[in-house]
Amino acid sequence: MKQIISTIAICMLIAAGAGAQNDKWFDKNGKILPQYLDEETGLLADEFLPDAHEFTSMEEALAVPERVIKLNLSNQELTEFPPEVFMFPHIQVLDLQQNKITEIPSKISELPTLQYLTLNSNEISTVAPEIGALKNLLMLDLEQNRLVSLPDEISGLENLLDLVLGENDLERLPKQISGMSRLSNFVVPKNHLKALPSDIGYLMELQSIDISDNEIAELPSSVGELQALMIFDAHNNKIATLPDEICKLSQLPYLNLSNNGIKTLPKGFGKMGFLQMLDLSKNNIQTLPSSIGEMKMMQDFNVSQNKLTSVPKTIVNWTFVSNISIAGNKIxxxxxxxxxxxxxxxxxxxxxxxxxxxxxxxxxxxxxxxxxxxxxxxxxxxxxxxxxxxxxxxxxxxxxxxxxxxxxxxxxxxxxxxxxxxxxxxxxxxxxxxxxxxxxxxxxxxxxxxxxxxxxxxxxxx
Missing domain, CATH: 3.80.10.10 (Ribonuclease Inhibitor)
Incomplete structure (x- = not known):
C-alpha cells in the first residue's frame, strides 16, 4: 500500500513540475495571459508553442489538465481515441501516431482549440463528420491508415494548411475539399484515386501537391489555376494526356510526371518557364515541343525511357542545367x-x-x-x-x-x-x-x- 501511495505521489510531483513549465502562459484562473495570445484564434501564439511543455503520459497530463497544451501519446498501443483528451481545455497539439486506433470519434468536435493532430500509422477506417468543426486545425496527418473515404464535412477545416493522407485506400476525394481555401500542402500518395476533384483549382494557396502512386487517368483543367504551386508530384499514375491549362503554371519549379502513359505534351509546354526540375521518364512521349527550350531555369531534366527519336536543338538555351537524362530512347x-x-x-x-x-x-x-x-x-x-x-x-x-x-x-x-x-x-x-x-x-x-x-x-x- 505504501508502495502504491509513493508511486502516485511521485507521479503527481512530476506532473506538477511539468505543469509549472507551462504556468507562465496562464493566469490564476487557468486562462492564457493576453500577451501570449494569438489575437485571431485566442490560442497560445505559434511563436510560443515550441516552448510549451509536451506531456508524454496521460497520468502526467490529468494531474494538471488546464495546463496541457501539447500531448504526445505516440506508440503506446492505444486501441481507441483516448476519451481523457476531452478534459484538456487548452490542448493545441495532439500526437497519437503509431497506435492501433480504429476511428476518429464524433466527440472530436469538443476539441475546438486543436491545431495539430497527428494520427499516422494507426488502423483508422472511419473519420466522424464532426471533424469539420475543428476551425483552428492547421495540420491533419492521417498517413498509413485504412481510410477508404473521407466525410464531406472535412471541408469545414477552413484554416487547414497541411493535409497528409498518404498510404491509405482512398478511392475518391470529397468534391468539397476545394473549400479548404488555405490549404498549402496536400499529400495523398499511395492510394487508389481515379481522379481529382474538378474544381481543385480553387485551392489558390496550394504550394505542394503529391498525388503520386495512384490510378489517376487525367488531370482536371483547373490545375492551371494553382498559381502558388511550387511542387507538383504526379508520378506513377495512368495519365495519358496533359491539359493545355497546365502550361499556365508559369512559376512552378518542380514537376514530376514520370511513369505515366503520356504520349504528347502541350505545344505551349515551354511557357512553364520557371521549371527547374522536370521528370518525364517512363512515358510514351515521341516528340518534345521546341518550346521546351524556353524553360531557361532548367536544372534537372529527365526524359529517359520514352520513344523519342530526337531532342530539340533549343535545349542548348538551358545554361543553368546540371543534370540531363535522355537514356532509353531511340535518339x-x-x-x-x-x-x-x-x-x-x-x-x-x-x-x-x-x-x-x-x-x-x-x-x-x-x-x-x-x-x-x-x-x-x-x-x-x-x-x-x-x-x-x-x-x-x-x-x-x-x-x-x-x-x-x-x-x-x-x-x-x-x-x-x-x-x-x-x-x-x-x-x-x-x-x-x-x-x-x-x-x-x-x-x-x-x-x-x-x-x-x-x-x-x-x-x-x-
Missing part, C-alpha cells in the same frame, strides 16, 4: 551541348547514337557521363578536355581506340568500356590513383595483351 543524333557550362551529369545510354557532338568536349564541368548501349565507334580527339570527369560509362558500343587526350582525365574514379572493339588500352591510366573501378571485359584483346593489362591494372575486370 540517333544529339544537339551541340557545348553551351551548357554547368552540366555535371549527362546520361544518354541505350539510344542509337553513332557520333558524339563535337562540342561535347566543352562541357568542362561534367563529372558523370554515361553513353553505354549506343553505336559509337569513335570518340572526339579532344575528348580528354573533360578533365573533371569522375565516372565514364562507354560500355556496349563499337569503340576501337581511345584518343590520347584522355590521359588528362586524372579525376576518373569509374571507367567502364566493356563490350567494345578495343585491341589495346593505354598505360597512362595506371597513374590515376583515384581510378578504383575499371571494366575492360568483352573487348578484342589478344591473350598477350590481356596478360599485360593484368600486370598494369591488377584490379581491372578483363
Amino acid at each position: 540517333s543524333k544529339l544537339p551541340e551541348f557545348g553551351m551548357m557550362q554547368n552540366l555535371r551529369e549527362l546520361y544518354i545510354d541505350s539510344n542509337e547514337i553513332t557520333v558524339l557532338p563535337k562540342s561535347i568536349s566543352q562541357l568542362v564541368s561534367l563529372e558523370k557521363f554515361s553513353a553505354g548501349g549506343n553505336k559509337i565507334e569513335v570518340l572526339p580527339a579532344d575528348f580528354g578536355k573533360l578533365v573533371n570527369l569522375m565516372s565514364l560509362n562507354l560500355a556496349n558500343n563499337s569503340i576501337g581506340d581511345l584518343p590520347k587526350s584522355m590521359q588528362r582525365m586524372q579525376q576518373l574514379q569509374e571507367l567502364n568500356i566493356s563490350n567494345n572493339a578495343l585491341t589495346d588500352f593505354p598505360p597512362y591510366f595506371s597513374g590515376v590513383t583515384s581510378l578504383t573501378d575499371l571494366d575492360l571485359s568483352d573487348n578484342k584483346f589478344s591473350e598477350d595483351k590481356r596478360n599485360s593489362l593484368r600486370s598494369t591494372y591488377p584490379n581491372a575486370k578483363l
Whole structure:
C-alpha cells in the first residue's frame, strides 16, 4: 500500500513540475495571459508553442489538465481515441501516431482549440463528420491508415494548411475539399484515386501537391489555376494526356510526371518557364515541343525511357542545367551541348547514337557521363578536355581506340568500356590513383595483351 501511495505521489510531483513549465502562459484562473495570445484564434501564439511543455503520459497530463497544451501519446498501443483528451481545455497539439486506433470519434468536435493532430500509422477506417468543426486545425496527418473515404464535412477545416493522407485506400476525394481555401500542402500518395476533384483549382494557396502512386487517368483543367504551386508530384499514375491549362503554371519549379502513359505534351509546354526540375521518364512521349527550350531555369531534366527519336536543338538555351537524362530512347543524333557550362551529369545510354557532338568536349564541368548501349565507334580527339570527369560509362558500343587526350582525365574514379572493339588500352591510366573501378571485359584483346593489362591494372575486370 505504501508502495502504491509513493508511486502516485511521485507521479503527481512530476506532473506538477511539468505543469509549472507551462504556468507562465496562464493566469490564476487557468486562462492564457493576453500577451501570449494569438489575437485571431485566442490560442497560445505559434511563436510560443515550441516552448510549451509536451506531456508524454496521460497520468502526467490529468494531474494538471488546464495546463496541457501539447500531448504526445505516440506508440503506446492505444486501441481507441483516448476519451481523457476531452478534459484538456487548452490542448493545441495532439500526437497519437503509431497506435492501433480504429476511428476518429464524433466527440472530436469538443476539441475546438486543436491545431495539430497527428494520427499516422494507426488502423483508422472511419473519420466522424464532426471533424469539420475543428476551425483552428492547421495540420491533419492521417498517413498509413485504412481510410477508404473521407466525410464531406472535412471541408469545414477552413484554416487547414497541411493535409497528409498518404498510404491509405482512398478511392475518391470529397468534391468539397476545394473549400479548404488555405490549404498549402496536400499529400495523398499511395492510394487508389481515379481522379481529382474538378474544381481543385480553387485551392489558390496550394504550394505542394503529391498525388503520386495512384490510378489517376487525367488531370482536371483547373490545375492551371494553382498559381502558388511550387511542387507538383504526379508520378506513377495512368495519365495519358496533359491539359493545355497546365502550361499556365508559369512559376512552378518542380514537376514530376514520370511513369505515366503520356504520349504528347502541350505545344505551349515551354511557357512553364520557371521549371527547374522536370521528370518525364517512363512515358510514351515521341516528340518534345521546341518550346521546351524556353524553360531557361532548367536544372534537372529527365526524359529517359520514352520513344523519342530526337531532342530539340533549343535545349542548348538551358545554361543553368546540371543534370540531363535522355537514356532509353531511340535518339540517333544529339544537339551541340557545348553551351551548357554547368552540366555535371549527362546520361544518354541505350539510344542509337553513332557520333558524339563535337562540342561535347566543352562541357568542362561534367563529372558523370554515361553513353553505354549506343553505336559509337569513335570518340572526339579532344575528348580528354573533360578533365573533371569522375565516372565514364562507354560500355556496349563499337569503340576501337581511345584518343590520347584522355590521359588528362586524372579525376576518373569509374571507367567502364566493356563490350567494345578495343585491341589495346593505354598505360597512362595506371597513374590515376583515384581510378578504383575499371571494366575492360568483352573487348578484342589478344591473350598477350590481356596478360599485360593484368600486370598494369591488377584490379581491372578483363
